[in-house]
Amino acid sequence: MTGSIRAQNSTFKKWLFNQKLKPFRVLSDNERSHTDKRISWRLGVNDDFFVNMAASLERSKWSRKDFIKSILIVKEWWDDEWNLIRQNIERINELVEMTLERLDDLDIIVARLIDEHGYEAFCNSEVFSWVSNVRKESSLVGAEFLRTRIAEVFSQKKNDELLEVEKKLTSGILCSYVSRANKSLSVLWYWLKHPKSSNFSPPAALVETITAIISTRRMPVLFSVLNLMADLVVRHPRWLNISSYIMLASGLNMLLEELRYDNRPNGTGIPDEVVPELRLGCLRLAKALQHIDSNEIKTVARMWIGQAISDPLPELRYFN
Structure with missing residues (x-):
């Protein structure tokens, strides 16, 4: 990699880590706090951050700090909107799908962090407790963080979780709901392409x-x-x-x-x-x-x- 390309990649990362995830709810120009008013939600929110993140990961190796920065960007959105999302998911099905898509991208980031820097690096990071809490709370919308579970197993060389992951993926692939089936196939792609997959049954x-x-x-x-x-x-x-x-x-x-x-x-x-x-x-x-x-x-x-x-x-x- 030439010095010019390396500098471009570094500049791109700096720009990326200054971005924010777009909120799902509609905010007026002067509204930045939660109110008791009925909330309007916009559907199909653009998630360019994750597209750009994937491009950056293809172009350059990320440090542990880079992964933490990207997770903190997701955390800022979660802390701002999760309670409101939780209050509205029963009446807006699309909100569940949008949230799941975003959490699926978070799953990709966390799994990649573990793959690149090891489970210990993740476990000792400032985002570990928050991610653990998100994994518990987001079960409300059906998030499963299967890539993260696979990465944890491969990093720690403990296969006790793999059977449960396999059951969930099998169920997902056979699901008549195409979106869920495709998500499960995407996780299976991750599993079979993982460099440590041959070390396990x-x-x-x-x-x-x-x-x-x-x-x-x-x-x-x-x-x-x-x-x-x-x-x-x-x-x-x-x-x-x-x-x-x-x-x-x-x-x-x-x-x-x-x-x-x-x-x-x-x-x-x-x-x-x-x-x-x-x-x-x-x-x-x-x-x-x-x-x-x-x-x-x-x-x-x-x-x-x-x-x-x-x-x-x-x-x-x-x-x-």
Whole structure:
């Protein structure tokens, strides 16, 4: 990294840590204190802070103090609005979702702090007690801080929490509520990509769940699960057993017919508009599976890879 880029990253961080989270409630220009008046809430509040935070983390390594500063920014918002949110969540469903989104971002920050600097650094920090309290109180809106729990386990080398996390993720992935299912899949991505994930027993129930989603072609999370499975096969092939590969081969075989561009069978439950992206997901998984020592898997993988050569979509024809 050149001195110029390093200076730009430092400047960007200084600017970032001077930002504040936008309040959910509508405030007049001169209102900065809570009143007994009925509160108006704005929906879809922009959370640019977390977008910029992710960009900064990609560009430079954060110190322990950097993470603490970002958590304190979230704390300022929480201290200002949490009591009011708690009083209004029963009548405004969107407020629950907005709060959950923000707490999910907090979960990402805390987990990253533990991953980068260790559990002890977090435990001895000025924000530990506050985060612990938030984790307790925010259960009211369904926040679970699963990444933080995983990071704590991996940092302390104690796996007693992982089974409970696995249960919650399995339940979330199978949930018919798409937002919750996608959040659970995001946490599973974090788990399988974690550099210490291979040091612990594989999450067998989770692996079986996402394998079953592919073999049964369960919508609407199928595309996300195809991509996740492709990454899992490359990173943790030993997490899958013979039964897993048989189920994957069965699902990919069925999808060869169900994802045809012409004369698709009726009753698949797969909308026409998602066929191209699902074909791309199947191809990505087939590429990951082509070197697995299973004739059944190799056969269906070759079929998907062979089809892609003449696919009308360039994204599939030129997929590497």
